[in-house]
Amino acid sequence: MTGQQLKNSILQMAVQGKLVPQDPNDEPASVLLERIRAEKEQLIKEGKIKKEKNPSIIFRGADNLPYEKIGKNERVCIADDVPFEIPESWEWARWGTLSESIQYGYNAPAQENGRIKMVRISDIQDNSVMWETVPYCDIKEGEIDAYLLKPNDILFARTGGTVGKSYLVQEVPEEAIYAGYLIRTRYSNQLCPQYLKYFMESELYWSQLREGTIATAQPNCNGKTLGNMLVPIPPSHEQIRIVEKLNAVMTHVIEYDTVDSKSKHLNNIFSERLKKSILQEAVQGKLVPQDPADEPASILLERIRAEKQKLVAEGKIKKDKHESVIFRRDNSHYEKLDGVERCIDDEIPFEIPESWAWTRIGSITELITSGSRDWAKYYAETGALFLRMGNLSKNSFTLRLNNLQRVQLPQKAEGTRTALQAGDLLFSITGEVGMLGLIPDKFETAYVNQHIAVLRFFPDIRNKYLPYLLLTDYAQKFYKGNQHGIKNSFRLDSIYNVLVPIPPSQEQKRIIDKIEKLFHKITVI
Template identity: 40%
Template structure:
């Protein structure tokens, strides 16, 4: 577990309202939003800002007698946005778009560097360390800056839209000018700029924004992506308590060797947040070191393809109509189908080690879905089966099993055996568990049965599904897959480590999970 993983967990807890206790005496965030609305109206009236083209108001459905958890009103239109809400927040908090509470989308004041005062601060991306720490502070004259720059003011939030995964975000300690790749903006209503910076550095925003970047070699966060970000907004007083608590915890992170003795001071929900961070590192190849002596994933992939060809030749499976082969050149992935090659860099959700491969799920796993209940069918043997209501993350609830008729051919197609990975097609899309029972079971049509063509560490791929679901890459918005049809699950892009590393990653996850459970 790295210091960054620990910090990620703390930031995620902070934006979910789990880092500090709520105070019932705090003025709720809804009142703060009313003040911001009035403040913006005055600024629009005086011509200092432009009117929002699509002014958004988000509210809990229950407050307007609507049957939805959360709704958004734009103009006269009200729509259900419950499926966009990434997590629950305290009752005193509110959800709001970043563009509503900030000047992110407002025009920025520009200046050519040659016309700027040489004594003022000239900020460039290279001055910022990953995570936003300021490494060096140079004047425009010292920097010998050229070209168009953006003017910013002390107290502005400075956000690097270039390679947003580097998290080069900070509150400006002084006024100056900066590269256009940095977006300066202010927040209304006295909102804590430090809270907004911590929000932008949270794993929630990091995963979401990096899933929506454009450009391959120089990925950037788009303005529309940023202004539509859902901000969990606490009361003002709580914002300051959150920032203070994060600042209090930072020394513990820096002295990570002594962190264990201090973890008991953290919120009791910390272990679960920590587990999510561990899994994110695991599927990106950052949890265990790579061993150059391990057989690379490319060789494993060839073995899997050979096994598939043998099964095809034996008539046990059908030949892929459009077989996918993914190759990497200069760290850019390309997919070859039917002899045609295309760049798929925009589909790749994160970077992986050189000894790993990207591939489609259908390349590794054979999959079937189960049987659809048909009351008019009277043939076959009455047998038990599981539905999505029996399948939970990494476990099954088998106390209430249904029955229906299965013919012999349906039994073969719909039966799962020990080691099969089962994934929900409907309901909670992407929810997965491994069937670890010594007896077989049948499945309904809304469950995918994944069975590997050659030996792999199935639990690694369970964790891939877990992370993809949490990151919105399955059943989410934007580039995420909205459903898991047979075609969609076949095309799901997944990382494939060397077989030996798959086992080491799973072993490390299990070791760290036990540690988390003891916190």
């Protein structure tokens, strides 16, 4: 159970009359509501508040069921509208019946200086107003009193992403009014303000709000919805006992939520860290035992070099301008580049088994390229898939196939060179550098944009070993250390130069199998 679920459960008990015991000596809520109605009628006579067009009175009938009389209409049984049973001493009431007023805020632009401060939705954070940053506004002197905030007013957000958010005004350090996207409710001082505020945090409140919310681009809820809400009203003294109990309990709920959140965070971190640890062991040759019968990785890389030279000779791929060959000599690592040999021991991040070999990614790829910039004019309902960064994953290489875009490309359109093949690895080169996506077998025709690089490895090494390697902390440290520009970008030549440890072909298969078995166990746990 989360902290929020625990809070919801406790609030539900509170508004159902199950949190504190009832006291038979308490004055029933029905008497309280009669007194509030009489008080309201007096304020109407004095012209201090407006008369309700159709006032609601809810009462228990002789059959012990709830009935409602609205204005001059006949009474109607509302047993189907009432969500749960409440104690005998409690009563149901509409928020509008309890309220002396439900009033929309003042519409004016916020200013650094002005006649008076104006509280907006954004100024309310964690059940308090950030008074230091509340802006000012200009308002006619004669209008101020109608919008002036007073202690125990309840503000209600009526639109946007925070619709339904409420705030109990406890103090007003200086004169202030409230903005147009807020509704202010005022009610009898015979009601406990904190009880009403707790009601506005309960699931009963939120469920009624959802029913009355207008679903648009900017969801909104009006004063009528608020006024129609059913509120369970306990006797006055029980309201105070409920609030005291909730105040005491919520301190522990906050502590529980903090501990629960930390625990979940640690569990998530543990899972990801364990996976990273497994991957690091894998690429250092420590996850599975070596088999002396395996063909060494050096022979595999020789075969890839020969295949590369053949494709260059056939004109199928371009020749490397700076071909790299890495080899061991005298227990050190050397790289031959442009006919010059140099020791690269200072670049080698860790030791690998004798049967393994280091190489640059560019030496084992047929293709490293990025997509085209010119795509918007080709967007269509049907056609080839167009993969973007949103289709890549941060901690895996699984393609995310939601929110797919499609394109209709002419035959010789810019970008057709990036038509994807099974086994291609996609790599984000801007923003969140290093997000991945592996193209599966039997994938439909697809292209990528300029924010994604396509890595096409030679068939002898076109498996999941290298995608797993590019998820390691070692690889990600390389990405972070070689980014350029304000927007964080990773150049294609930087991808080419990434040093990768290559196991023998058979060991690659054993490593992949072991990783997937271990990852499955972590997921199940």
